[in-house]
Each structure stands twice: as C-alpha cells, then as structure tokens.
Amino acid sequence: MRKFLAPGLRPSMVAASSRGITTPSSRVSQAASAIAVKATTQSPSPPTNTDLPTISASPDKVAVGWDTRTWSRFHNIWLRDHCRCPQCFHQITKQRLVNTSEIPPGISPSKVEATENGLLVSWPSSQPHESLYPWSWLRQNSYDPQIPDAKVPPREKILWGSKIMNSVPTVTFEEAMAEDDRGLHKWVSNIHRFGFCFVSGVPPNPEATEKLSQRIGFIRETQYGKFWDFTSDLAKGDTAYTMLALGAHTDNTYFTDPCGLQLFHLLSHTEGSGGSTLLVDGFYVASILKELHPDAYNVLSSTPVPAHAAGELSALYRPSPPGGYPVLSHDPVTGDLSQVRWNNDDRSVMNHLSPQQLEDWYAAIRVWHKLLTSADSEYWVQLGPGTAVIVDNHRVLHGRSAFTGKRRMCGAYIGVDEYRSKLAVLDERFSGKAFTERSVWSPGL
Numbered sequence: 001m002r003k004f005l006a007p008g009l010r011p012s013m014v015a016a017s018s019r020g021i022t023t024p025s026s027r028v029s030q031a032a033s034a035i036a037v038k039a040t041t042q043s044p045s046p047p048t049n050t051d052l053p054t055i056s057a058s059p060d061k062v063a064v065g066w067d068t069r070t071w072s073r074f075h076n077i078w079l080r081d082h083c084r085c086p087q088c089f090h091q092i093t094k095q096r097l098v099n100t101s102e103i104p105p106g107i108s109p110s111k112v113e114a115t116e117n118g119l120l121v122s123w124p125s126s127q128p129h130e131s132l133y134p135w136s137w138l139r140q141n142s143y144d145p146q147i148p149d150a151k152v153p154p155r156e157k158i159l160w161g162s163k164i165m166n167s168v169p170t171v172t173f174e175e176a177m178a179e180d181d182r183g184l185h186k187w188v189s190n191i192h193r194f195g196f197c198f199v200s201g202v203p204p205n206p207e208a209t210e211k212l213s214q215r216i217g218f219i220r221e222t223q224y225g226k227f228w229d230f231t232s233d234l235a236k237g238d239t240a241y242t243m244l245a246l247g248a249h250t251d252n253t254y255f256t257d258p259c260g261l262q263l264f265h266l267l268s269h270t271e272g273s274g275g276s277t278l279l280v281d282g283f284y285v286a287s288i289l290k291e292l293h294p295d296a297y298n299v300l301s302s303t304p305v306p307a308h309a310a311g312e313l314s315a316l317y318r319p320s321p322p323g324g325y326p327v328l329s330h331d332p333v334t335g336d337l338s339q340v341r342w343n344n345d346d347r348s349v350m351n352h353l354s355p356q357q358l359e360d361w362y363a364a365i366r367v368w369h370k371l372l373t374s375a376d377s378e379y380w381v382q383l384g385p386g387t388a389v390i391v392d393n394h395r396v397l398h399g400r401s402a403f404t405g406k407r408r409m410c411g412a413y414i415g416v417d418e419y420r421s422k423l424a425v426l427d428e429r430f431s432g433k434a435f436t437e438r439s440v441w442s443p444g445l
C-alpha cells in the first residue's frame, strides 16, 4: 500500500513497511533515516471504504489520514496518556491508571500500525507496551482538527415563547413511574428539549410527589429542607412563603451551584384566587436579546451579579466567589449559552462595578426585563392538584401571580449533575443499540 505524508508533516524518521511504520525506538539523525521514506508527490488515491486509514509518524505525532482532505494529528504523549488497556485504564471504574507525569515528554512509538481494529502503537520501554485505539474513537476525539460530524450530535433544544401553551410537553405519572424507565426517559428527554415538562395524573399528595421527584435523582436538600411542602406562613424567611407575586426568576442564585431541576405540585388552594404559575424560556429570551441587543447581551454575559439568601438567621448564603456570576453563562468550549441566573429579588448590593459598567448593566437588565415580561415570552398556567411541573432551573425562569386564600405547594430540587447523569444513563440504555455494559471507549470518558 502506498505511503504518503500528511500535509504539513515533514518526511519523518520512519522506515515504511508493508503493514505499518517502524520508527527507531530512539531518535536517529534525520539524514540517516529520511531516505527510508520516499515522500510521494503524486496526489494519493483516497482510501476506499475497504482501505484502512493511512498513518504517518513524525517525531512527536502520529497522523491518521481518513481521506485525502481529512487528516488527524495526535501527539505521541496524548496517545500514550489515552491508552485504555487494562494496565493504563481501569476497565470497571473507567479511571486512568497510567501516571501521566511519568510519560517521557519526548516519547515516540517504536512502531505504529493500521489494523482492522484500529491504530496499534508499540511503545519503547523496558516492558514492551502496546496500545490499540479504535478508528471510530480516534475520529470522534480528533482535536487537530476537530471532526464535527464524527462527534455524538448534541441533544436538540426547542426554544419557545407563549405559544408553547398550544402543545405543552407532558408525561403521565404512570409513564414516569413505570419500572422499565422508558417513560422516565421520555420525561427527562422532554425536560432537556423544552426546559420543562408537566406530569399529569399525579396523586394529589406529597408522598407521591416526592417519589416522582426521586425518579430523576436524589433530592437536593437546602436550607428550605429536603422535600418541601409549603404555604404562605413565612415558615422560612423567603417571599415564596408569602402571598406576594414573584417575577420570573431562577432559584438559588445565591448558591455557587444552583439546583438543576425544580419540581412543583400545587396540592390545594382554597378560599382565594390567583397564584398562577409563570414559565419563561430564558434561552429563548436570551436568543432574542442577542439578536436585537447584542451589547446588552454581552453586558449580561460578562457582569458578575452578587446574590444572597439571608432570611433565616441560621443561614447566610452567598455564592463563591461572592461577586457572583453573570445572568448569562456560556460553555467555555463551545461558546453556547449554558445557564441563565436571574433573580432580581435575591440580588445583593452592586458595589463592584465602575460607574460606566453600572450604567451599562442597569440599561441591559432593563432590556432583559422588557423581553422577559413580554406577552410573547410569558407562559402562564394555573396549576392544580394532580398536575406537577418540573423546570430546568438553569434555563427556564418561573414565577407566580399574587394570591389570596390558603395555598399549599410541594416540590423538590434535584441537583444539575444528578439530572444530567440520569439523562446520560437513560440515553445509553435506550440508544437503540444493545447496551450491556459501558465501554472504556464510551463517548466523553
């Protein structure tokens, strides 16, 4: 099979062989080995489907040619660090065993070979060591360059405004509780896609509601307790325990790690009216803000906002660092919006900005608030016994109208990592392929 060098690679110190490339275990002078490889000038024929990828070794990298246009380059140290053999990677715990700091910085394979099962790399050492990397795993984890179409596609999010009322995501209590977890997968998939989901047919009691909450993950205990069952008696030092209206907000802005999900189930409301529930898709509103008011979007994405929970003498919560976090946070890798944090009632004194920053921030939150409270953004719904709603507290804001009478609400927080873990586990199980055990090559490990 013809050998050719990856674009941008110098004739490497390799001796081509029929099935692989044998590199001297220690570095030899360039002149002595460059003749070992005849750099081809013709454009190489693209590997057909039956062909194995083409490989090429340079002093510090191994290149893999997927086709004539797509080459990936992997640092030798990266390859050695990512060996997944039983000596280097615990096959059950999926934890790295190799001591990365002991990998020689200038490590170079003694041999690299394209095999049916993947890239086979032999490492020079007192005990010969071989690493095999499946082709699909290498392509999926290619970083030089990134190969987007090889990656697991991200789950779709559907952004919504008030018109969501015409087709609200719902599962039944029976589905969510079913032991085969298919209904649970449907429930958490809806939460991820829409940022909220109703559950109908919930027995109107706290016990069933708590069991429902625990289907996703263990309940996150806070200063408000574990599973909460509350009314307007200021049992806790927070306006949620009053009859006051609450504007669209996300909870726990005073925590470093705001809860991931919040479940609400209105158990009863007698001798009065009001108390409607407000839902707003913060990602939808942020997308409009970004489009129409990019400067304001940037201000809300970069200005830290301090917050506190100080209503209980036994607790005084502030996030770490105390300056807080911006209203809009982004994934540092993809740049995508990752979290909305907004609770104007729980915001602390703004004493950390310059006069200009302060003016810019107030102007930005004015625009933000206008969009949040527009008829196009707000989805109002009257909850009642039997219908619970769960909300992605990192995306969807919630609130309520003022009310009179006796109103009893119960629910719980679930941590964001518990929620994301459950979704990932259910995605594994219901991915369509037979899933018996998690592979050391599972995406993202």
Ligand SMILES: C[N+](C)(C)CCCC[C@H](N)C(=O)O
Binding pocket: 224, 228, 230, 238, 239, 240, 249, 250, 251, 252, 253, 343, 346
């Ligand atoms: C949910 N529960 C009634 C227990 C507490 C509500 C706490 C609300 C708080 N102001 C926040 O935004 O986090």
Ligand SMILES: O=C(O)CCC(=O)C(=O)O
Binding pocket: 240, 246, 251, 264, 275, 276, 277, 398, 399, 400, 409
């Ligand atoms: O009472 C309600 O309907 C919602 C209360 C609330 O916003 C909260 O607990 O965070």
